[in-house]
Amino acid sequence: MTITVFFTGKTTDNYVKEGIAEYEKRIRRYLPLVIRELSPGKTPKDRYAVKLLEGKLLLKSLDKKTFVILLDERGERYTSVQFAGILEKKMMEGNKDLVFIIGGAFGVSDEVYRRADRVISLSPMTFSHQVVRILLMEQLYRALTIIHGEPYHHA
Amino acid sequence: MTITVFFTGKTTDNYVKEGIAEYEKRIRRYLPLVIRELSPGKTPKDRYAVKLLEGKLLLKSLDKKTFVILLDERGERYTSVQFAGILEKKMMEGNKDLVFIIGGAFGVSDEVYRRADRVISLSPMTFSHQVVRILLMEQLYRALTIIHGEPYHHA
Numbered sequence A, B: 001m002t003i004t005v006f007f008t009g010k011t012t013d014n015y016v017k018e019g020i021a022e023y024e025k026r027i028r029r030y031l032p033l034v035i036r037e038l039s040p041g042k043t044p045k046d047r048y049a050v051k052l053l054e055g056k057l058l059l060k061s062l063d064k065k066t067f068v069i070l071l072d073e074r075g076e077r078y079t080s081v082q083f084a085g086i087l088e089k090k091m092m093e094g095n096k097d098l099v100f101i102i103g104g105a106f107g108v109s110d111e112v113y114r115r116a117d118r119v120i121s122l123s124p125m126t127f128s129h130q131v132v133r134i135l136l137m138e139q140l141y142r143a144l145t146i147i148h149g150e151p152y153h154h155a
Helices: A014-027 A045-059 A078-090 A108-116 A131-147 B014-027 B046-063 B080-092 B111-115 B131-147
Strands: A002-008 A033-038 A067-076 A097-102 A118-120 B002-008 B033-038 B067-076 B097-102 B119-122
Touching: A002 A045, A002 A131, A014 A033, A014 A131, A014 B014, A014 B131, A033 A045, A045 A108, A067 A108, A078 A131, A097 A131, A118 B014, A131 B014, A131 B131, B002 B046, B002 B131, B014 B033, B014 B131, B033 B046, B046 B111, B080 B131, B097 B131
Parallel strands: A002 A033, A002 A097, A067 A097, A067 A118, B002 B033, B002 B097, B067 B097, B067 B119
Antiparallel strands: none
């Protein structure tokens, strides 16, 4: 199974880039990982127009059959072990691709929300869409170590 | 009010150091911030012994009257706005000091847990005690922008 992670907007902060790179390396020990940063060339001033534009770009990049997990505050919350269970199930079912989406500064458009097969919230707290990138990467790595019974995760 | 943040164990990863430094700078626009990394010189092999040793170091560093907030998975969960409310209340009450504690790789000892006046969980998921440092710093900065009515936080 290949995991593709879509980030909306560029990764601006250097520490976020480094954090992503660190977990990217670790995740690739387990499976192929593709990271795609989607940025609309022009950014409208209105936040709804931004979401709409980013949403169109995202939807255009998604294969119709791919299982899509959106990270969004309105989503359901899981422990790391439950999250690993979701990943493992997708592997067992023989999915070739699994997609994760992190929205931009203002979240995602309704169209993207509706396209998602599952919506997961990492926390009731709001974190910057930059910091959330590190969180997702760490959690994917953690899930893979849990699935493989390796000692990174202390329950 | 001065906020003191205790990290148990050194900050090892460079990207975590940079992330902390970024928010440290931003938080200091609002109030004095002290970051203390507590590391026992020797580390016992047994995880309970590690927690005990780290806990003793922590407790020795805390003033008896200081309000202490521990970050721990067993804690209560709040939205960013609620978290900002907790901080604001402490300021309004005229507290001179507020302490936050992040435990080590194995969490904190029972003694530290009992000393905490409030226990807060950032997420039902487990994140590395390194990554959690960035999360706390970002959330403190976010809380201060919420308290001051500044536009960083998009609710």
